[in-house]
Amino acid sequence: MAPVFRAAEGGLFSCVEKADVGASYQELERQGVALMGWADPFMPDHSMPDFVEDAYAKAARRESAAHYTAPIGSPELKAEIAKKLRRQNGLDVDPERNILITPGSDSGLFFAILPFIQPGDEVIIPSPSYPNNFLDVRIAGGVPVAVELKAENGYQLDPEALQAAITPKTKMVLLTHPNNPTTTVFNRASLEALSKIIIDNDLVLVCDQAFEDFTYENEMITPAALPGMFERTVTVFSFSKGMGFSGLRVGYIVCCDSIMDPLFATAVAVVGATSTAAQQAATVALQNPGFMKQFETAYDKRRHRAVEILNSVPGVHVILPESGFLCWVDVSELGDSTEIAAYLTAEARVSVNDGKNYGQGGAGHLRIVLGVYRDDERVFAALESIRDALLRYKK
Ligand SMILES: Cc1ncc(COP(=O)(O)O)c(C=O)c1O
Incomplete structure (x- = not known):
């Protein structure tokens, strides 16, 4: 087998959890964790017009x-x-x-x-x-x-x-x-x-x-x-x-x-x-x-609200997302992003992506998908849980 395949992580028998896929994700969903690490519009709700x-x-x-x-x-x-x-x-x-x-x-x-x-x-x-x-x-x-x-x-x-x-x-x-x-x-x-x-x-x-x-x-x-x-x-x-x-x-x-x-x-x-x-x-x-306009309006509202909610945590820095429905959050002043992502799953009951998955410059950051769920309020509630958990976070 080519070494690149043999070395690939995140497969059936490795413990690495890849950025946004994998059976473990389904298990988290079953446990009622909000999945904000999967860049799939309005998931798991209805999205197709x-x-x-x-x-x-x-x-x-x-x-x-x-x-x-x-x-x-x-x-x-x-x-x-x-x-x-x-x-x-x-x-x-x-x-x-x-x-x-x-x-x-x-x-x-x-x-x-x-x-x-x-x-x-x-x-x-x-x-x-x-x-x-x-x-x-x-x-x-x-x-x-x-x-x-x-x-x-x-x-x-x-x-x-x-x-x-x-x-x-x-x-x-x-x-x-x-x-x-x-x-x-x-x-x-x-x-x-x-x-x-x-x-x-x-x-x-x-x-x-x-x-x-x-x-x-x-x-x-x-x-x-x-x-x-x-x-x-x-x-x-x-x-x-x-x-x-x-x-x-x-x-x-x-x-x-x-x-x-x-x-x-x-x-x-x-x-x-x-x-x-x-x-x-x-x-x-x-x-x-034309139906995409409605999507844009929802995402636009969410990005502004995300910045407001997350920037209220001392040591957290978020710039207004320039596109789409993702949010890139600098948590480096609080600690290690892998540990913080795991902490948020346990404490805020929200799953987000560790920035380290995105290569050089990603460590110390979280990626949060704002484009999940149809209901804006559900997204805001999850962001508030993240905020509250981060306010309690100790290195
Ligand atoms: C930047 C980027 N490109 C491509 C894709 C692949 O999307 P799809 O195969 O659904 O078109 C993704 C999915 O997450 C993505 O984030």
Whole structure:
């Protein structure tokens, strides 16, 4: 077995609890612990809009539901995605050539990285970052190189630090934008500097935009739309976070012809095909995205309230989340984040993520998912339990 698989932690027989998955999570739920470590909109409550649910049910009853679409995805869905890319991302692409549908964006992300990595190649990952970024690179045989995002820079990119991390082995920058866990929406200065580095050093950018939909007062720029970047960027998108149907498993990859050509050629081996009925439901959802406004209003209210509640604890520092429904909490003045996360499960009856799961710069922090439950009050009550427990916390 390849060493990277043998060394993987968090499996059936290891005691490590991974960031946000695992049987132990179900056990916590059974015990009545509030699960605020799982980035799944409104979980465990109803999230899929009724008209999408109806479309999905109808699609499941059609004969086609029992059959594959092409491995690269349904033409109807790709046509809708092309319209969305034009209106939301500033990308004008050919749906037949530049879009590939994937069963969620986790598999899309891995597929996007795979063609560019040979053993020993280095991938720069601005961190803290989505844990799969590190694992994907390792599974592909590459070496993740973390470049730390600093709170004092608002977690924006530091071009000098990025440039300094480049070696002859560097092949790629892997960016989660907006970032999970810090929620950072990378600004124009950051992304223009990054583009220059990518172009000057002949690198590829893989940009994961799973959290692109709710960026509040921040401008969401798609790096692939910046000058000279479309040819060098593979962008990965998801229906899970913005549209609230993670369980349907639909995502997509967007890139230029020359990168897409080998992805199309290998899609059948790597992704197989995405669920036919799920693609039909996603098509209908994209035709009527207005329902997402309601999600945004809920998350917006929650992020303001979270900052208010958590910042009232001396030694705890939270900046207003810039996107989505996560909250990145600095508890380093109180103690060790692993111990604090375990303490909160026991004392506040709330499960959150230890920042150490997110790589360099993550220690001393907690990630709290504000996007759980339909009922805002339930979220606020859980945040108040966290606050009360932290006020009692002794190192
Ligand atoms: C940053 C980021 N990218 C991608 C994903 C994968 O989402 P999905 O496979 O549901 O599209 C997640 C899920 O947590 C995520 O946080």
